[in-house]
Amino acid sequence: MSSLDASKLFSVHGLVAVVTGGGTGIGLMIARALEHNGAKVYILGRREDVLKTAAKQxxxxxxxxxxxxxxxxxxxxxxxxSRISEETGYINLLVNNAGTLGRRHNAINRPPPFGNLPGQFVHANGEDDLSTVDGIRDFLWKDEVSDWDNTFRTNVSGIWFPSIAFLSLLNKGNEKQNVVQKSQIVTIGSVGAFIRLLGTSFTYNPSKAAANHLAKMMATNFVQWGIRSNVIAPGIFPSEMSVGQGKLDENNKNHIPMAIPVEEIPLGKAGDEEDIAAAILFLAGKGGKYVNGNVVVTDGGRLGIGPAVY
Structure with missing residues (x-):
């Protein structure tokens, strides 16, 4: 018999999840939401001290x-x-959250009629004349191929290889049948995948577009084993990517204290923990069990105010 009780529709009780980049930012918000609602969550990252603080606090x-x-x-x-295989023998959910912004290009002005929008991060870098084509060329030519490689390595390869690494454990999650919903990969993308205006980096947006398409390909090709793949595409949320590294509070959280002009985000604010928690609990819980190959956008309306491909 079906239940319309919200506590059952969005329950993740008994779920075993892995969250990459789970020590800070959106990854930590997701880990908190899942664990608070009954899941066991492994958080992965490169900084042991950050991970331990996140878990403890x-x-x-x-x-x-x-x-x-x-x-x-x-x-x-x-x-x-190997460790998780020994400890639980399966997982139900992999959240691919680890990501990087790449080299910043935000000294460049936006084209008309968008150049006067607030929040465009325009500044002079003191080295190049960015009012001319030659100046723009010289500024962008400072990119190294390795800058692009590193961004795509984290934002695309860093989705593919964890997904393949955990594929058998996700399949065992289906065999375990500890929850009614099928196992799932959730990739944390970005609305940058759809935005044509330059925000901060020419490398970031195309890498996130690639991540979206990879997630959709996995949805199509892994469905034969009952393994789903979906995307959450956030707008601006407090994280080390949006605020900067080294600005964590005692609980490993970042903060964006100021309001954001409605010309930049129609709802006038950055996303918060409740916004991202609601998205992951929908997809990971029973209420999202019929969803596969989807992109859930949570951006305060940002995609609706400029050129985009969504």
């Missing part, structure tokens, strides 16, 4: 487990998979 049931790992290193991923 945020696990209300003692079920956030810090694990040092590099999502772009196959040997590192194999060690994590």
């Amino acid at each position: 945020n696990a209300i049931h003692g079920n956030i487990v810090p694990v040092v790992a590099d999502v772009t290193d196959k040997a590192s991923l194999e060690v994590v998979v």
Whole structure:
């Protein structure tokens, strides 16, 4: 018999989840939401001290487990998979959250009629004349191929290799049948995947577009084993990417205290923990069990005010 009780529709009780980049920002918000509602959550990242602080300060049931790992290193991923195989034998959910912004290009003005929008991060870098084509060319030519490689390595390869590493454990989650919903990969993308205006980086947006398409390909090709793949595409949320590294509070959280002009985000604010928690609890819980190959946008209306491909 079906239940319309919200506590059942969005329950993740008994779920076993892995969250990459789970020590700070959106990854930590997701880990907190899942663990608060009954899941066991392994948080992966490269900084052991950050992971341990996140687990200690945020696990209300003692079920956030810090694990040092590099999502772009196959040997590192194999060690994590082996550990979780021994401890639980399966997982129900993989959240691919680890990401990087890449080299910033935000000294460049936006084109008309968008150049006067607030929040465009325009500033003079003191080296290049960015009012001319030649100046723009010289500024952008400072990119190295490695800058682009590193961004795509984290934002695309860093989705693919964890997904493949945990594929068998996700399948075992289906065999375990500890929850009614099928196992799932949730990729944390970005509305940047759809935005044509330059925000901060020419490398970031196309890498997130690639991540979206990869997630959709996994939805199509892994469905034969009952393994789903969906995307959450956030707008601006407090994280080390939006606020800057080294600005964590005692609970590993970042903050965006100021209001954001409605010309930039129609709802006038950055997203908060409740916004991202609602999205992950919908997809991960029973209420989202019929969803596969979807992109859930949570951006305060940002995609509706400029050129985009959504």
